[in-house]
Amino acid sequence: MIRLENVTKVYEGGTVAAYDVSLDISKGEFVFLVGASGSGKSTLIRLMLREEPVTRGKIWVAGKDITTLPRWKIPYLRRSVGVVFQDYKLLPNKTVAENVAFALEVLGRPPSVITDQVEQVLDLVGLADKGARYPRQLSGGEQQRVSVARSFVNRPPIMLCDEPTGNLDPKTSVGLMKLLDRINRTGTTVVMATHDHAIVDAMKRRVVALEHGKVTRDEETGRYEGALK
């Protein structure tokens, strides 16, 4: 589903944020990218979204070589990848339902389809009764669920999450992980960058550890600790 081949990313200014990274992520996998702050987790996610070009190497997402993707096709890549960030990125002047619907509106879906799919996905994330609220009327955990709903409403085969629990307390984080787990069980490939030990240890999923942009460990059902030695 996602394949990185000897990917190196050097930012302007010379920071090497990824060095010779090779990864193979199959359909339906759940993968944690772990590592200290600045180890290059977000960079890998940005590369997979073609938000940044690679310096060297190749990346395939959903069967397409995205390093040579023409600009005008980038929106189509983004439609097959749902993205969730630490800061929910909701529009404050739109209700929960409108925030989720926005993702379908801009793809030009007909209103009847939008209403249906928004209802379904809000049900999935457990916010069926809060569609009419504004983001500020929700807890952080609920806002992040809205963000997940928005990125998943289009049923993308891949979800990329960059520290989605970064602003949440441990209990709320567990709830969000259950949601991502459920999404993963529908066959969606999930890649999640985090430095939350407890979550990684509890989930017992594949762990890719990064240090200064290099992959130092790649284990099935790994633990976080190994990454720190």
Place this chain on the structure above:
Amino acid sequence: MSRFLFLVKEALLSLRRNALIVAGAVLAVFISLSLAFGALVVNEILRINTLAWQEGVHVISFLKDPGVDGVPVDAHEALLAEVRSWEEVEEARYVDKTGAWLEYQELFASQEELLDIDPNVLPASIRIELVDIDTHAAIKSRLQQNVLVVREVTTAADSIEQLQNLSSVLNVLGLGMAVVLGLAAVVLIANTIRLAIYARRDEVSIMKLVGASNWFIRVPFLLEGMVEGVVGAALAVFAVWLGSTNLARAGSGFALFRLDVGNDWFFRWGVLFLIFGAVAGIIGSMLGLSRYLRDAESSGAEVPTGF
């Protein structure tokens, strides 16, 4: 359809948000196109009248009523015969008071308030076509010497000369300013678009994030610029039309000189100017979007900066 409504709604919302700078851009379009359109109208009036001047009646001699104030009863026939004998004169035609009244009624058919006059105040006249129009001044002064019969002599030459001066000033200065202001208008529109993008940067970044196509993101901004251009152009066309019809009304006394260019002409050029305004608006928007277009690769992860 819903998609189109969504785009229009976005554009209108944005226009309202930046009302002041939008007003500035519209004003620049308005002034620029008014100058250009005004120059065009003056050129057209000049063209119509020069043609009429070259092909039509060149001199009109209005006559005092015969049998009053010592004017001989046969004075009109005598003068007509004399004028016809001049070798500069190609043709001379006599229009009596009844003819003058008919002509007047025709001229002001659309302005009833002006028809309410005593037909008797309209003088008889001799309409003269010249062999060579350059002799108009000599003929005019020759007729003016006949103070007993001739009340007034008019030719279109003076008005045409004045108009030629105005037209050359407008063509150089007016069109020059129109071009400068037009460029300023495009830059101002580009600025309103940049502001609009900035005001909606969160929405734009989320649109990119969820994979909205580039044209879908751009269309509201293009519409916005287009609306600004079209509104400015419409105001300009309307203002010039208003000015020109009022001028035509005020000046319709000149029998030899036309100040109206006709509604057909206005309609044709008005539509062209609207298109012109729309194109200027779209160019401005594209200029405003060009920075964003370059950044099109980055998605919603980072808020766009540097506007």
